[in-house]
Amino acid sequence: MKKLLTPLAALTGIAAMPAFAQENLRIDGLESIGKPVPGETGFQPAVTELAVSLQSLDWLILIIITAITLFVTALIGWVIIRYNKKRNPTAATFTHNTPVEIAWTIVPIIILVFIGAFSLPVLFRQQEIPQADITIKAIGNQWYWTHEYVDEGFAFDSYMIGAPATLTAEEEDAGAVAHVMSDVMAKKLEDAGYSRDEFLLATDTAVVIPVNKTIVVQVTGSDVIHAWTIPSFGVKQDAVPGRLAELWFKAEREGTYFGQCSELCGQAHAYMPITVKVVSEEAYAEWLGKAKEEYAGIKSDVQVASN
Incomplete structure (x- = not known):
C-alpha cells in the first residue's frame, strides 16, 4: 500500500x-x-548532459548578443560624431539605401538561423524522453x-x-x-x-x-x-x-x-x-x-x- x-x-x-x-x-x-x-x-x-548543453548554448548566445550590442553602439557613436550638425550642416535628402536595407534584413536572418542550428538540437534532446x-x-x-x-x-x-x-x-x-x-x-x-x-x-x-x-x-x-x-x-x-x-x-x-x-x-x-x-x-x-x-x-x- x-x-x-x-x-x-x-x-x-x-x-x-x-x-x-x-x-x-x-x-x-x-x-x-x-x-x-x-x-x-x-x-x-x-x-547532466542537458545542463551542459543549455549552459553552452547560453554562452554562445551571450557572445553573439554582446557582439551585436558592441557593433550597434559603435555604429551609433560613429553616426553621432560623423553626422552631427557641426560637422554636417547640410543634411542629406535621400530616404532609401537599398544595399543597407538588404544587409539589415539578411544578416539578422543568418544570425537567427545560426542560433537555431544550435538551440533546436538542445530542445529536441530535452523533449525526446529516453x-x-x-x-x-x-x-x-x-x-x-x-x-x-x-x-x-x-x-x-x-x-x-x-x-x-x-x-x-x-x-x-x-x-x-x-x-x-x-x-x-x-x-x-x-x-x-x-x-x-x-x-x-x-x-x-x-x-x-x-x-x-x-x-x-x-x-x-x-x-x-x-x-x-x-x-x-x-x-x-x-x-x-x-x-x-x-x-x-x-x-x-x-x-x-x-x-x-x-x-x-x-x-x-x-x-x-x-x-x-x-x-x-x-x-x-x-x-x-x-x-x-x-x-x-x-x-x-x-x-x-x-x-
Missing part, C-alpha cells in the same frame, strides 16, 4: 512522520553541489511535493524543513516559527544533515536516485500550476492539474542538489523546495529497501555488507 498523504492527513499526522522517516532513511556524507551561493552570479554546476531506469512521479501541492516511485509502489511527501507541518510542539515551545531562521531551526537543519545556509532549500524527505542512471520524472499538479525545477540538472517542467508531463536527466556526479517550485502558486510559493540526493548504486539499493519498508510496508531483501 502506498503512503500518499492527503491534506487532511497532513493536518493531523504529518508533523511527526517525516522526522521519523528522515531518521531511518537519512543519507549523510554527500557534497552539497547544486545550490545558490550568496554573492555569486552565473549557473550552478552542470552535472527509456527510464527509474520513473518518479512528482505531484505539486500547495505547498509541498509528493514523490512517487512508480515502479516500486511507494510515495512520500516532501516539506521544506521549517514549514508548519515539520514543526513539533516542543520546537514551537522553544521559539521556532515557521519559515523563520532561528537557533532552533538551525539545530533542526543540522539534525537532518543540512547546514544553516541550506535553510529554505532543504526538505524533510529527499528524492534519492543512483548516479549515471536515466531518471524520468512525470510531473503534474493537484491544485494549481507548480513547476519542478533542478538548475544543476537543466530541467524545469510545469506541473499542471489534469495533465501529465515528463522530463528526464542522468546525473553524473554524486551529491545533494536543490531546486524550487518555479511557478507562482500562492501564498507559500517560496517555501516548497525540492531536494535530490544522487548516490552510488549500492547506497541507492540500501535506501530503496528501507524506503519500501518505511512507506509501503514491503520487507526488504537487500543485504548490506558490514565492515
